[in-house]
Amino acid sequence: MLFLASVLARRPPAGVLWNSTTGRGTAWRDDKRSRLCYDVVTLTLAAIFTARFVVQQYFYETDAVGSLGAAKIAMGYPLLGLGLLAVAWAARASDKHLKAVSRQPRPHEASPSSRWNRRRHEFLVGGGAGPFEMPPLPSMSACSIPGGD
Template sequence: MSQALLDGVGGPIGMVCSTLPVVAFVTADAFFELPVAIGIAFAAAVALTVWRMRRGEQFMSAAGGLFGVAAAGGVAAWTGSASGFFLIGIWAALAGAVVTSASLLVRRPLTGVVWNAFHGGGHAWRRDRSTLLAHDVATLAVTAVFSARFAVSQMLFNADATGWLAFTKITMGTPLTVLAGLVVIWAFRRSTKRLAEPGEDRAARDQATRDQATRPA
């Protein structure tokens, strides 16, 4: 499971390539004006994209970091602050925390909604207590990652601590994503085993779920 998740974020090369432009930007910002630092970060992202394409990666896979650096650099130039380079990530973390928290409050944990959509949308997954609990845990893990990223990054943004923002982006980026992703994969596998596997066991589980739903409180 961990290998599949690692491949999903681009493997070790993708993890390194996502951090190098950030390091280049912060380093350059310590010695040059903001426009020059943005240009150096963008140049680093372009070089990494070309290198990954020469290794045989598809353009959209290789250029994902390039688009992100271009957007972050645009926001930094618009705000006139080096800390603005990290503003999109801060907003994204806030949005993710709000969406996942809301899904828990309405008792439709987002990971369960996604799992059900991937499996045809016809499973009564919310009636199966074990499955619902698994997705509560998985969605809560994702919420915790988003919330922690936003809280820490927003505090550093308000303090205009560009170097620490870069450190936070690196340490709370891919590593925490992988950890939360492992919990989500566990919930997906548990749901599939209980509700989506073919055969008599699935029919028995579906009947047990229906009986549980109609049983008087």
């Protein structure tokens, strides 16, 4: 029920968790296609968790220990792997679509540290560093070597 409510509130947990742990921000929330991808994967994970609970609870209530063990193995890591593949698909589809519509910030606008790195690069390469430009180095012909012509 919580996953369904979060999808209706336009905050699917798969999108929130993935984008907060990878530091991609919240641009995906404004994009309908990206939000749809994360909605689908959130509902997929909810279906996996619900099916796992229903099947295992049935075997537990009927005291079918062997079947419960087999269900735990079959519905454990294999279904979790399937769910993680769905999350990876949604993240990749969302990132690809956001890049196509250029909603993601450019790298130099992402954070103050990246702006600093861009300015430092311009300074070192000579791309117009503003008031901190270095004077040109003297040429080697201006240096005299003692005892040499």
